[in-house]
Amino acid sequence: MLSVMEIYQLTPKTNCKKCGLPTCMAFAVALLGKEKKVVDCPPLMEEAKYQAKREKLIEAMAPIEGASETGLIIHEEKCYGCGNCVVACPVNVANDPKGTALGFGPTNDKAILVVEDGVVKCLNVEECRRFGPNKILCNACTATCPSKAIEFV
């Protein structure tokens, strides 16, 4: 996955503060956390000399911008639909003791991860332990995936 350093390398590195942040490094961190978008850096968007960087950064950020609020990225083409993540997710288990806890598909609509049409899908993202300011760095779902079909940015 893309690191802060890699993103930083693609910013103008002038610390001009036009984005509202003190440094380009802070901007890179904000990009990764999905608090800022590439378009929030005026020099990068407007100045011709940054054209190459701009294009590269937009390309690099595309998967991150497509991630859920918790930063979950799903690569559907890699998913086996095995349900490991569904059954390993502690929130799914707590909310569905007769369903996902026992290895079945969800029996109510509270599940965060479900398998639909053979691939994983993320619902109820606000239930995820990684959601919001008090997030916990849970990784039960990504750690149990045999095919790296899911990851967090």
Place this chain on the structure above:
Amino acid sequence: MMAICTGCSLLCEDIEVDFKDGRISTTKNLCRKGLGRYRSLYTERASPRVDGREAGLDDAISRAAGLLKEAKRPLLFGWSNSTLEAQSAGLDLAQKLGAVIDDTSSFCQGELLEMVLKGELPTCTLDDVRNYADMIFYWGSDPSNSHPRHMSRFSYYPRGEKRQRGYDEDRTAFVVDVRLSPTASMIKEGFFKLAPGGDASFMESMLAALGGKIPRLQDKKKVIAMVNTMKRADFGAIFPGLGLAYSMKGRMDILKRLVDGLNETSKYSVIPMVGHFNMRGFNQMLFEKTGFINRVSFADGVEHGPKQSIIEASKSCDVALIIGSDPISALPGGVARSLAKIPTIVIDPHRSLTSELAQVIIPSALSGMEAGGSAIRMDGVRVEFEPIVQGGGSLPDVEILKRIAEAV
């Protein structure tokens, strides 16, 4: 509506299917492999043919019966993708014809399953595994590919009666394979990589460690630590796959010794990872009837042996009926060459290489979706199911076989 999946021998029963305009629109809980099975409802469907030309269903059935009636040594092969009802009708037909009957277990998991059915290897159900197992062992098997929901439904991830705290605290897993499979990639600390064909000597070194000796091969410390962990377990389940079946062919006594040794201090069971949804059903049924799980000829009482296997029988038979299987693409070239020389009858929902070469093609309803019936899960549990869609003109296997038997 709720449905079951016949995509593999787990026969998952919690599948939710929605329809739109009579076609399946969305499915829930079905893995990708199972989805492939469901989608195959709409692709590559077979239609009745006789001698390369389109024909009516009745013509195809009566031509099949005619060929079988005239045959001196007919071979009936396939069966692992058929319901118990169809398998039973197939056995009746084989007896009536004095035919040779064999199934796909003949060249995959047969040896292991036979030991389980004979009681030589202790076994248990997958529900027992979910409820009690604290030690699981995949040997030469990669469930992520072959049985995608095996770990999430039964072996590792779900909570069970005695395993309430989840996999990371309650269960230990080991994987032995010749490559870092997707399954092994999740169980990295418990993964042992073997050289191809190295299973028997690895098992011997486990046996040595079990007997308190220093293993001669492999990473000694890691093997000793593993065996000690295995000895301490309350309830262990071993899931041998095709990799082990091929590598240990004819030497399964070593596996038996290992399991017996582990059972001196703990409780270990073996569940072979049979592939097709009802292979175990066929083996069990034939075993109950004849004492053999495959490779049987009814020409003169009951004869069993390598001569009655698809590999040999395809050379000596003069007509072959192939049901729910594609031996021409799945088996060694010799079988294909032999089958190409004799008239063949194919009963299958789909077109295949084997049906391309067939004299008679009889399309059948897809079991589990268009046809109901029952089947035996990999662990011996019987699962019954109802059709969820209309058959679109094809008959269930069992009906086709009964009509052939009547006409013979």
